[in-house]
Amino acid sequence: MKTGYLQFHPELGNPAKNIEKIKYLLKDKEFDLMVLPELANTGYLFNTKEELIKLSEKAGEGNFYDSLFEIAKTKNAYIVSGFAESDGEKIYNSAMLVSPEGIKGIYRKTHLFYEEKKLFTPGNYGLKTFSISTENETIKIGIMICFDWAFPEAARTLALQGSQIICHPSNLVMPYCQKAMFARAVENRVFVITANRYGTDVSGDKSISFTGGSVLLDCSGNYLASAPIDKDEVFIAGINPGDALNKFINPNNNLFEDRKEEFYYN
Amino acid sequence: MKTGYLQFHPELGNPAKNIEKIKYLLKDKEFDLMVLPELANTGYLFNTKEELIKLSEKAGEGNFYDSLFEIAKTKNAYIVSGFAESDGEKIYNSAMLVSPEGIKGIYRKTHLFYEEKKLFTPGNYGLKTFSISTENETIKIGIMICFDWAFPEAARTLALQGSQIICHPSNLVMPYCQKAMFARAVENRVFVITANRYGTDVSGDKSISFTGGSVLLDCSGNYLASAPIDKDEVFIAGINPGDALNKFINPNNNLFEDRKEEFYYN
Numbered sequence: 001m002k003t004g005y006l007q008f009h010p011e012l013g014n015p016a017k018n019i020e021k022i023k024y025l026l027k028d029k030e031f032d033l034m035v036l037p038e039l040a041n042t043g044y045l046f047n048t049k050e051e052l053i054k055l056s057e058k059a060g061e062g063n064f065y066d067s068l069f070e071i072a073k074t075k076n077a078y079i080v081s082g083f084a085e086s087d088g089e090k091i092y093n094s095a096m097l098v099s100p101e102g103i104k105g106i107y108r109k110t111h112l113f114y115e116e117k118k119l120f121t122p123g124n125y126g127l128k129t130f131s132i133s134t135e136n137e138t139i140k141i142g143i144m145i146c147f148d149w150a151f152p153e154a155a156r157t158l159a160l161q162g163s164q165i166i167c168h169p170s171n172l173v174m175p176y177c178q179k180a181m182f183a184r185a186v187e188n189r190v191f192v193i194t195a196n197r198y199g200t201d202v203s204g205d206k207s208i209s210f211t212g213g214s215v216l217l218d219c220s221g222n223y224l225a226s227a228p229i230d231k232d233e234v235f236i237a238g239i240n241p242g243d244a245l246n247k248f249i250n251p252n253n254n255l256f257e258d259r260k261e262e263f264y265y266n
Numbered sequence: 267m268k269t270g271y272l273q274f275h276p277e278l279g280n281p282a283k284n285i286e287k288i289k290y291l292l293k294d295k296e297f298d299l300m301v302l303p304e305l306a307n308t309g310y311l312f313n314t315k316e317e318l319i320k321l322s323e324k325a326g327e328g329n330f331y332d333s334l335f336e337i338a339k340t341k342n343a344y345i346v347s348g349f350a351e352s353d354g355e356k357i358y359n360s361a362m363l364v365s366p367e368g369i370k371g372i373y374r375k376t377h378l379f380y381e382e383k384k385l386f387t388p389g390n391y392g393l394k395t396f397s398i399s400t401e402n403e404t405i406k407i408g409i410m411i412c413f414d415w416a417f418p419e420a421a422r423t424l425a426l427q428g429s430q431i432i433c434h435p436s437n438l439v440m441p442y443c444q445k446a447m448f449a450r451a452v453e454n455r456v457f458v459i460t461a462n463r464y465g466t467d468v469s470g471d472k473s474i475s476f477t478g479g480s481v482l483l484d485c486s487g488n489y490l491a492s493a494p495i496d497k498d499e500v501f502i503a504g505i506n507p508g509d510a511l512n513k514f515i516n517p518n519n520n521l522f523e524d525r526k527e528e529f530y531y532n
Contacts, residue, residue, distance in 0.1 A: 150452070151525060176452050252381065263376055264420075265422070
């Protein structure tokens with residue numbers, strides 16, 4: 001299965017330009033599953049909910065969704081991308097899973113970071129695993145967004161649900177995650193795709209910078225790719241997601257069967 | 267608080283020599299808390315329970331305990347060390363916490379690695395946090411042993427119990443743990459002391475090698491020390507365990523309060 005990440009610098013408040021950039025970067029690429037950053041069409045640094053709401057979309061509707069659907073159809077592929085999701089009065093920091101047939105799933109960020117708490121409603125869907133099918137295989141993928149990484153329970157929950165690949169749209173500002181995803185991969189024996197953005201958002205007298213360095217790890221914790229901190233990059237690797245179904249690390253130790261739930265959290 | 271690890275190469279089946287080595291390495295050192303490797307007095311590669319049982323000790327009894335107690339009294343310090351613990355017919359891969367007043371606690375390894383499953387009984391005490399007091403402060407520490415690291419729930423449980431330092435006697439054969447402990451430190455905001463052994467145990471036609479590289483991390487994930495892979499090392503750092511009581515990583519995010527338990531493991 002050909003899977004990867006797209007790292008770029010979304011321009012704050014300019015979805016049309018960002019969509020064009022995504023189309024351009026993916027134009028000559030072949031893949032089955034592509035992960036884009038968090039809030040890939042809007043940028044990140046919104047000061048008010050009003051600014052953000054204008055750029056948000058309902059799940060499975062709007063220009064950004066339409067554009068990703070078009071790419072998914074053309075490429076016969078799946079895309080996971082962050083976006084601002086409106087649902088009535090609420091806005092969620094969400095990710096959409098788009099298939100060649102259309103919208104396949106929505107995940108709403110569970111653990112909101114810093115000032116996101118002023119803008120977004122915390123995700124109410126929980127952590128969810130989705131099936132995706134290519135010509136040759138059907139596999140399960142999970143989605144978590146950015147700061148969700150800091151809670152080991154998030155990736156663990158997805159892995160226990162059967163996720164073989166953790167798709168992780170991100171707008172990381174701290175330098176920890178890219179290093180820590182090693183643990184998420186080896187403790188769960190899952191593939192990890194952290195698609196981060198880079199660049200700086202400026203709004204009034206505020207600014208925030210992002211750390212790039214997107215990573216793709218196999219389920220043994222090998223970094224198959226690690227992007228530059230400040231450049232566009234589309235990375236695509238051929239992986240065998242079936243490897244993640246085997247939780248044995250030696251003939252006697254299965255990472256899931258060896259769990260001793262009776263001793264956890266008490 | 268002065269705390270650290272002792273890394274060495276225990277000689278298989280030669281507790282007397284190993285005790286002398288530990289005494290020698292700690293002779294001129296001052297510390298409040300010292301962590302020794304897993305099975306620090308016996309070595310690791312036992313083929314039968316019979317071989318092992320001869321070298322095991324009851325909790326708070328025996329030559330190894332007596333020697334550590336003597337050091338703890340002399341130094342007015344705490345020591346955490348791995349040992350083979352006999353309890354009736356059973357042998358546990360345990361760690362003792364020795365204070366200047368004597369035995370303070372026992373932890374029995376929860377997650378047994380590979381062929382340990384043939385020799386040891388899985389720990390039945392669960393994961394436990396202990397209070398220790400120096401002249402200036404009383405803090406909480408947790409103990410986990412070697413392969414316990416691979417289960418994020420182990421360190422998480424100790425941290426949620428209030429452990430500020432995770433003491434981690436180890437006999438690591440894989441190269442993953444020393445890197446992954448970065449995640450354990452930052453996801454829980456705890457100090458981590460992984461005291462590993464190095465060298466090779468040979469028994470008959472079998473052998474097994476250990477990866478050294480003991481680490482001490484602060485609760486922000488900084489590696490305060492990283493030992494060589496094949497040399498004795500006693501490392502002692504002055505740390506402030508109180509830092510680990512603060513789970514805020516910014517004014518809006520507290521790593522424990524932000525947990526969304528309703529979405530985990532389902």
